[in-house]
Amino acid sequence: MQNYKKMRTYASKTNKTLRYFAKSYFFTTFARFFVRRKTYSTLLNTIMTAFVFPGQGAQFSGMGKDLYDAYPQARTMMQRANDILGFGITDIMFEGSDEDLKQTRVTQPAIFLHSIVSCQLSTVISPNMVAGHSLGEFSALVASGVLGWEDALRLVSERALAMQEACEIQPGSMAAVLGMADEGVAQICNGIDDVVVAANYNCPGQVVISGSLKGVEQACAALKEGGAKRALKLPVGGAFHSPLMQPAKEELEAAIEKATFNKPVCPVYQNVDGAAHECPETIKANLIQQLTASVLWTKEVQNMIAAGATEFVECGPGKALQGMIVKISRDVTVRGL
Numbered sequence: 001m002q003n004y005k006k007m008r009t010y011a012s013k014t015n016k017t018l019r020y021f022a023k024s025y026f027f028t029t030f031a032r033f034f035v036r037r038k039t040y041s042t043l044l045n046t047i048m049t050a051f052v053f054p055g056q057g058a059q060f061s062g063m064g065k066d067l068y069d070a071y072p073q074a075r076t077m078m079q080r081a082n083d084i085l086g087f088g089i090t091d092i093m094f095e096g097s098d099e100d101l102k103q104t105r106v107t108q109p110a111i112f113l114h115s116i117v118s119c120q121l122s123t124v125i126s127p128n129m130v131a132g133h134s135l136g137e138f139s140a141l142v143a144s145g146v147l148g149w150e151d152a153l154r155l156v157s158e159r160a161l162a163m164q165e166a167c168e169i170q171p172g173s174m175a176a177v178l179g180m181a182d183e184g185v186a187q188i189c190n191g192i193d194d195v196v197v198a199a200n201y202n203c204p205g206q207v208v209i210s211g212s213l214k215g216v217e218q219a220c221a222a223l224k225e226g227g228a229k230r231a232l233k234l235p236v237g238g239a240f241h242s243p244l245m246q247p248a249k250e251e252l253e254a255a256i257e258k259a260t261f262n263k264p265v266c267p268v269y270q271n272v273d274g275a276a277h278e279c280p281e282t283i284k285a286n287l288i289q290q291l292t293a294s295v296l297w298t299k300e301v302q303n304m305i306a307a308g309a310t311e312f313v314e315c316g317p318g319k320a321l322q323g324m325i326v327k328i329s330r331d332v333t334v335r336g337l
Contacts, residue, residue: 050309051127051143052325053115053136055295056108056240058318059101064114065094067121074117077149081113084153089113104167104238108135108160109153115139115316116149118337122315129276129309131269131300133321134200134241135159137290143315144264146283151259158255162248163238163291169247172239173216174199177207179229182298185209188226192219199241200295203327208234210242241295249291256288267307274299276307301328313337 067074068090078090092100093110101107116139132140138156141147147155172195177185185207186198196211196219209219209231216239220231239245261284267276270286274296277283301312301324311333314321322334 047310048128048308049125049311049313050304051119051130051140051313051315052321053119053130053132053139053143054111054314054316054318054321055132055134055136056104056111058111058316058320059107060317061094061096061098061101063093063101063110063317064090064117067114067117068094071117071121073121077117077120078113080150081109081153084150085109085157102235104164105157105160108156108163111135111316112139112153112156116142116152119143119315120149122337125313127266127313129267129269129304129307130264131304132271133297134271134290134295136316136321137271137287139316140268141261141264141283141287144266144268146262146264146268146280147259155252155255155259159248159252159291162251163240163245165251166245166248167238170239170244171213171237172211172242172244173213174208174210174234174236174238174240175216175220176232176234177209177220177223177228177230178232179205180207180223180227181205182207184226185223185228188222189219192222194218195239195243197242198294199239201298202295203298203301203324205327206324210239210244212239212244241291241293243292245291249288252291253288256284259284269300269304271295271297271300274303276303297324298328301325305329305332311335 068078082088082090089109092106101110112135127143130140130144138152142149142152182201189196189198189209192215194212194215196209196215198207199210200208202208209216223231261280263280264278267278268283269276272286272289272293309332312325314336319336325334
């Protein structure tokens with residue numbers, strides 16, 4: 001009998017011990033799961049994604065064909081674009097020659113359409129901020145909800161036609177300047193008698209100048225003498241982002257004023273000042289100024305990084321912006337969609 005009581009006492013103590021360890025294991029496992037989940041959530045919250053959109057020059061024959069073939073939504077959007085533009089933009093995008101795609105009236109809608117379709121198909125992530133290089137700013141305004149994509153396409157088409165007309169009124173040229181500080185390029189351009197300005201501040205050591213044929217030629221010679229590694233004329237027929245685009249600016253302004261601009265769902269960084277904007281009227285005013293103003297891309301990227309951007313996703317054809325961004329900062333991640 002005494003042995004039986006001892007056995008019961010031992011069993012009771014053992015059960016208590018087992019229950020203690022079971023509870024400890026449960027709470028420890030739960031705590032670890034909670035900590036891991038919280039850590040993962042915190043990690044996700046620290047990743048800030050910026051969507052960036054390319055401008056003219058990113059086009060290539062066959063662009064968008066893979067999206068058209070693979071996604072019904074892409075087909076619907078592209079067919080609708082054909083109707084809006086009044087010609088088969090998809091035929092030129094898929095099968096056109098390089099020369100066909102260099103036409104401004106084709107190039108700009110094609111790049112815009114490719115960018116927007118790519119962005120619309122991305123459902124995995126949403127941007128914390130957006131920006132676009134030159135033409136790409138229209139894509140950024142769609143991604144942020146400021147403009148509907150169909151209204152933006154109409155504006156892009158009008159922009160392209162207005163720019164083409166301005167080029168015919170006053171032929172111009174552009175050139176890429178490599179290996180010289182931004183301030184040095186601007187200073188030399190300011191010293192040229194004819195029209196020439198620093199048009200695109202793409203990244204450290206890479207600035208594009210724009211102006212009259214004579215002005216760009218004189219500036220290229222002066223820049224080489226002033227220490228630039230290279231000054232290469234670009235195969236374009238106009239002086240984009242220079243005072244010579246004033247006729248196009250005036251024509252596009254009327255169309256932009258009629259469009260409905262909504263409040264963005266995230267900050268929009270704009271070319272004219274490199275800063276973030278969320279007021280629809282300010283965004284509209286900056287977009288009007290863009291055609292004759294410099295593209296402050298380096299400043300835009302730096303400001304996005306200062307605001308917390310850790311990842312840049314290029315939406316659209318090519319990898320030009322990715323290449324620029326890594327030269328601006330090595331501390332961020334860059335990729336395409």
